[in-house]
Amino acid sequence: xxxxxxxxxxxxxxxxxxKEAKKRGYFLVGIAFHGETSPYLKRIADKxxxxxxxxxxxxxxxxxxxxxxxxxxxxxxxxxxxxxxxxPDEELKSLLKTLPDKRTDSLLRAISExxxxxxxxxxxxxxxxxxxxxxxxxxTRRKPTEDDWKDIKFGRKIAAEITGLDIGxxxxxxxxxVLAIEAIEGTDKTIRRASRFTRGIIVVKKAKPNxxxxxxxxxxxxxxIKTMVKTKAKVLALDPEKTLLLDREKVIALSNQKGISIVxx
Numbered sequence: 001x002x003x004x005x006x007x008x009x010x011x012x013x014x015x016x017x018x019k020e021a022k023k024r025g026y027f028l029v030g031i032a033f034h035g036e037t038s039p040y041l042k043r044i045a046d047k048x049x050x051x052x053x054x055x056x057x058x059x060x061x062x063x064x065x066x067x068x069x070x071x072x073x074x075x076x077x078x079x080x081x082x083x084x085x086x087x088p089d090e091e092l093k094s095l096l097k098t099l100p101d102k103r104t105d106s107l108l109r110a111i112s113e114x115x116x117x118x119x120x121x122x123x124x125x126x127x128x129x130x131x132x133x134x135x136x137x138x139x140t141r142r143k144p145t146e147d148d149w150k151d152i153k154f155g156r157k158i159a160a161e162i163t164g165l166d167i168g169x170x171x172x173x174x175x176x177x178v179l180a181i182e183a184i185e186g187t188d189k190t191i192r193r194a195s196r197f198t199r200g201i202i203v204v205k206k207a208k209p210n211x212x213x214x215x216x217x218x219x220x221x222x223x224x225i226k227t228m229v230k231t232k233a234k235v236l237a238l239d240p241e242k243t244l245l246l247d248r249e250k251v252i253a254l255s256n257q258k259g260i261s262i263v264x265x
Contacts, residue, residue, distance in 0.1 A: 002026050004071065007059065008031060008074060009033070010075050010076055013074045017074045017127075028046050029063070030042075030044075030048040031059050033077060055092075056114070064118065069119070069121060070120070071115065098110070103167075104166060105208070106166070125215055132245055132246060133245070134244075134245040137265065138262070139252055140255045142259050151173050155173040156206060159171045163206050169208075171206075172191060172193075172194030179193075191203055191233060192227065201231070203228065206238075207242035218239065228260055234259065234260055234261065236261070237264075243264070
């Protein structure tokens with residue numbers, strides 16, 4: 001049986017990948033992280049190992065032990081844990097010292113190089129899940145107004161700048177004003193921060209200009225739509241073919257119910 005590894009962060013993304021890998025006949029070895037990965041993964045994976053975030057040496061050792069030659073990274077590990085917790089792993093400490101900065105791309109590219117040195121291929125994170133990539137068009141009943149379109153265009157321009165600098169993927173705007181830019185906190189907290197200023201915000205989430213499909217692909221799920229409902233946000237604008245839309249039916253149903261527009265492209 002073919003074997004594949006899954007380095008699993010938080011959210012539903014790793015679970016969906018795991019289910020699809022199993023459907024295709026793979027023996028799935030999961031590397032899970034305390035405080036991040038859903039416990040439900042143990043029902044999907046053939047083998048699962050639980051680590052503390054940052055245990056890089058142990059992660060690589062387990063992949064080698066399990067004879068894994070291909071691996072996928074799916075789901076986020078909260079980046080702020082690098083600052084809040086003592087790093088348990090000397091190899092990770094050494095790796096961090098070699099980086100020019102600790103932005104997401106810098107860190108994940110360095111880890112991908114370590115995998116390559118170990119002769120483990122890092123596969124695109126959306127492998128087996130291309131049917132979940134958001135297609136171009138308006139996905140909801142509510143169409144953006146003329147003013148909304150102006151803000152979408154403005155937000156995309158700003159988002160292109162911040163993604164190019166690997167600062168974040170999300171920008172919240174209204175009436176030509178930037179209300180919040182995502183940094184280390186993630187999309188949902190960025191939306192909540194923007195909503196302190198006004199209602200009816202436009203949320204733009206964008207992939208990097210040269211997005212590496214192996215990691216940090218933009219992902220939207222029902223949790224973000226619930227955050228938008230709670231904060232009275234009204235438009236979500238996404239990139240086509242570079243954004244994974246999880247829980248699609250629930251996302252569109254709730255958006256239609258609450259009058260939120262989802263625009264792709």
